[in-house]
Amino acid sequence: MAFENSVCRDYITEKLWKHGYQHNVVPIVLKRSIVEQYVPPHSFIAVDDFETVGQLASYLEYLMRNTSAYREYFEWRREYKVIFLDGRNHDELERPWGFCQLCRLLWMEPRPQFTLKNFDDFWNKTCESRGALVTKILRHEKNWKNFSNEAVNNSSEFQAH
Template sequence: MKRLNGKLRGAAWFVSHCSTNSKREKYVEQLQEHFPVDVYGSCGTLKCPRGGACENMLDEQYHFYIAFENSICKDYITEKLWNQGYGRDIVPIVMKRAVVEQLVPPKSFIAADDFNTTKELATYLHYLMRNKSAYAEYFEWRRDYKVVFLDGSHHDTLERPWGFCQICRLLWEQPRPIFSIPNFNDWWDKSCENDGELTERLLGKTVTQLVYFRCTFEIQLMVTHIRGYNGTFDRRQELAEYDFQTLLSS
């Protein structure tokens, strides 16, 4: 808990592919207008070698980790969530709840598609940064669950080839859950979102909100003029969103 309370930075994102099928980069760019996201790797200005000691800053400094995949597909979850997300004392942010929620502990992540706009998500992230007790709730799952790595890096030399020994152990565990894929071709070829579909849908909500905001803004300019408040504001930009509700209720 002491480590969680000492965090000061917003979100970190380690990324090397700058143009992806999911268009995740567009969403993060929009999010950065409302919330601090530090980008490490070839797509950003900051550097941290993979596996380097600098990754410890995720535990010590950052509240959130951007775990957006380059494609949004059923059963497609990579090290972005497993290693940086659950391997560190940090809260991962994923793009789509439905992709991960059946595979990870409850309330262990934040999903971008739970929010109408990037600004709405940013507001919630700021809230968690200010309220450490609410932020700490995202770590309560660790009381009942344990992270077991299958990458071999946490085991002896004989176990390192792609975690085969760990997979063998899981296959022999009893009781063993049974899962079948009725149509493999459909599962393989039709389980992904169309390129950028989710991002465009999420950002489309943001655009809709902005259009509403602008229309309300123009109406308020007329309202202030009619009510004799036109001398209150020197420039149109000085009208804030909060002022709209104040004037409408006056």
């Protein structure tokens, strides 16, 4: 499972790349809307596609029994190739990103301007409240009353780190 430490619009955990696409496994992420525009189609499972943890578990059990359905999650590898940008290989692909891009922007004339009126809004408003998705999932469970209100409200304790 490639659970994010934070559920933010502009953040995808490195676990998705390192432990998911680097190996022959199907990554499980928290929110579809955050990752789907950046990864190959039908290459991951999103927790928020399911109303309950039980439904997710049932689907995973189904995939364990149905190898053809499981294999569909690897079809993308026929048309896409995983390339890891590590700063040593694939220089032509890495150049547009990271410090090379920062250096290019610093030397541009005229230099592009970007002003933030409220840094706090920029930094914090793109993330969900801590534990909001987990709390929502726990509240939909049939047996959610078995969880104390305190445990549900503090559900961020149950998030993977």
